[in-house]
Amino acid sequence: MxxxxxxxxxxxxxxxxxxxxxxxxxxxxxxxxxxxxxxxxxxxxRHWEGDGYRINLGPHALYPQAERILNGLGVKVTGRTPSQDLTFELDGRTHPIPSGPLSLLSSGAFSLAEKMRLARLFASIGKPPPASLATQTVAEWLDGLGLTGGARRFAEAGVRIATYANAPERLSAAVAVRQLGSAQVRYVDGGxxxxxxxxxxxxxxxxxxxxxxxxxxxxxxxxxxxxxxxxxxxxxxxxxxxxxxxxxxxxxxxxxxxxxxxxxAPVRASHLDVALRALPRARPSLVLGADRPLYASVHSSYAEVAPEGGAVIHLGRYLAPDERVDPAAARRELEAVLEQIQPGWRGHLVHARFAPASLVMHALPxxxxxxxxxxxxxxxxxxxxxxxxxxxxxxxxxxxxxxxxxxxxxxxxxxxxxxxxxxx
Ligand SMILES: Cc1cc2nc3c(=O)[nH]c(=O)nc-3n(C[C@H](O)[C@H](O)[C@H](O)COP(=O)(O)OP(=O)(O)OC[C@H]3O[C@@H](n4cnc5c(N)ncnc54)[C@H](O)[C@@H]3O)c2cc1C
Structure with missing residues (x-):
């Protein structure tokens, strides 16, 4: 040699x-x-750790592609995929998130015409996006699928949770389609x-x-x-x-x-991360806002991040690229969402952290x-x-x-x- x-x-x-x-x-x-x-x-x-709780800096979910790279580097990760009691809010009502054609058909959230259009969207994800989608915005792509009204807002909420971006007029549709096809995310044991x-x-x-x-x-x-x-x-x-x-x-x-x-254009989010001694309510485990760009999820239901009986909940608001944030109002909004899904949470509070505008991604694609x-x-x-x-x-x-x-x-x-x- x-x-x-x-x-x-x-x-x-x-x-x-x-x-x-x-x-x-x-x-x-x-x-x-x-x-x-x-x-x-x-x-x-990095996560915060104390009293047996591990709290990530805002809601973090590990995508399968990232996990594969970690495995290749010799890093093994455990944790589960959120799979039950996943809901979304539309027109002030809560509905189960349809995960495929059957649950879409039985959903009470959409008209038959909306279901047909959403079925076309479901059919287009999970396979490599056509090259032409790279230069199309998410808004143009959803226009092409004929999505309007509640079905449109539901689709936009899906894009937000999959990409973290609240920018349908700017985000590349190819990026959205690829991420929507990677729904099997994991909440990570140990943070x-x-x-x-x-x-x-x-x-x-x-x-x-x-x-x-x-x-x-x-x-x-x-x-x-x-x-x-x-x-x-x-x-x-x-x-x-x-x-x-x-x-x-x-x-x-x-x-x-x-x-x-x-x-x-940086992608940012407001987030409220809380550790509770106990969960006032067992469900839902996830609420996605279609009316407002909001997210709330009980991460401890799917990852070991809390001691026995305790819970870690992450709430977030996806910020638009040039959105100005009023920190007090943003915090109030997230606390109100938490009160709605976990009434009386303050009585169980161990730790809370609020960040008005964390940098999630340096550059919106x-x-x-x-x-x-x-x-x-x-x-x-x-x-x-x-x-x-x-x-x-x-x-x-x-x-x-x-x-x-x-x-x-x-x-x-x-x-x-x-x-x-x-x-x-
Ligand atoms: C609220 C929130 C939610 C997120 N959710 C998800 C998610 O669900 N899924 C997902 O995949 N990703 C998510 N992310 C993104 C994920 O955290 C990042 O992609 C990842 O941590 C980026 O790693 P990085 O090493 O590229 O950058 P960073 O983690 O930013 O690391 C850069 C490092 O460089 C150091 N540094 C900077 N300047 C200097 C200098 N001059 N000298 C020496 N060191 C320096 C910094 O201190 C820092 O430690 C989320 C991020 C946030 C904030």
Whole structure:
């Protein structure tokens, strides 16, 4: 075997994307250091833990495509798919969510004509969307299906829960169709921090050095700068948001990356996350708003995130791209929804956290830029790559972060393509 020096790789950001990139780089034989600005790893996937409760940062559901990538990285996840007492609210009334043609036929929420049109929608999901849908907005797609009134609002609610986006006039229909076909999500036992911990353990097992409280100030090909410290390297993966990546790269950021960071529309949500000693009511386990862009779900019914008898409930409001949030009003609205489904919840409260506008996804995949095809590729310049939910043409949310992390690791690793693994 030919001897050559071990690739020194630095990963900036210790969220799931950064940790996945570190695992991939180390698996390819690189000497890897992860630099995380915060005192803890995990980024947006971190959870709060106390009194036996694990509370994610807002409602988090693991999509099967993301789980497959985690499995490939050696991370196994358990937890169940929400499957019972799933409801939606339309015109002030609560109905079971139809999950297929039979339950759609028996639904009391829609007229026969609406059911026929929704059946066409159901038939179009679960298979790869035609290429033409990438540049169509969700609104145009639903127009094409002839969906109006309550059936239209129900379909839009389905798109919101599947994509987190409340932007039917902008979101690419291909993205919506793909996500709607991935309904078998899992609520994760032990909270999403368990995914972070497992990735970190896997990375450390492969010899990765992980540094927290290590905020990177700037990056250039061949070096990463922290306060009072410069680290030489052969490869860098910036697993941070687009604006941060551009500011760290400074003059090395290509114009196309700058333009993308400037124009990207962030996807945000208000959320109320509560831990209760007991559930006032056993059902419903999920309520989806069709009249209003709301979500409420008892995550502890499907994942081990609460002690015996206790419950964790996540409520959310999907924000439109330019929506201004009145934090007090948003909180009141979510608390009122909770009171409606779990009357007297305050008497059982252990812990509550409210966030008026959390960043769920850095860049809405818009129809005008071809959906996910409009996102930047992982490789920025030789030896420098980016990763995150805004990078690459694969998937959404965590799946996009993980898929782009693997692409970034591959793009900066000279040995991964054709060379044998380095001998030290
Ligand atoms: C309310 C909410 C609900 C969500 N629901 C879902 C869901 O249901 N399903 C799903 O798949 N995804 C969901 N997500 C998204 C999911 O959490 C993210 O996709 C995932 O955590 C992104 O990981 P990441 O590593 O790309 O980015 P992040 O988690 O944002 O990690 C980036 C890291 O980089 C660090 N960093 C930044 N700048 C620097 C610097 N200069 N130096 C060093 N470190 C730096 C940050 O501190 C952070 O730790 C949700 C997110 C939110 C907020």
């Amino acid at each position: 030919r001897r050559r020096h071990m690739t020194r790789a630095i990963v900036i950001g210790g969220g799931p994307a950064g940790l996945a990139a570190a695992v991939a780089l180390a698996s390819e034989g690189a000497s890897v250091t992860v630099l995380e600005a915060d005192r803890e790893l995990g980024g947006r996937a 999403w921090g368990g995914i972070v911990d497992a990735l970190a353990r896997r990375a450390e097992g492969l010899g990765v050095t992980i540094r927290t409280r290590a905020k990177v100030r700037s990056v250039e090909p061949g070096a990463v700068h922290l306060e009072g410290e410069a680290l030489a390297c052969d490869a860098v993966v910036l697993a941070v948001g687009p604006k941060r990546a551009v500011s760290l790269l400074g003059a090395h950021a290509p114009a196309s990356l700058r333009a993308f960071a400037e124009e990207a 818009e129809a005008r830029s071809g959906g996910v095809a409009g996102r930047p590729a992982a490789l920025v310049t030789p030896g420098v790559a980016v990763a995150g939910d805004w990078v690459g043409d694969t998937g959404l949310l965590l799946e996009a972060s993980l898929a782009s992390a693997l692409a970034a690791a591959h793009a900066v690793m000279p040995l991964s393509v054709s060379e044998p693994r380095a001998a030290v």
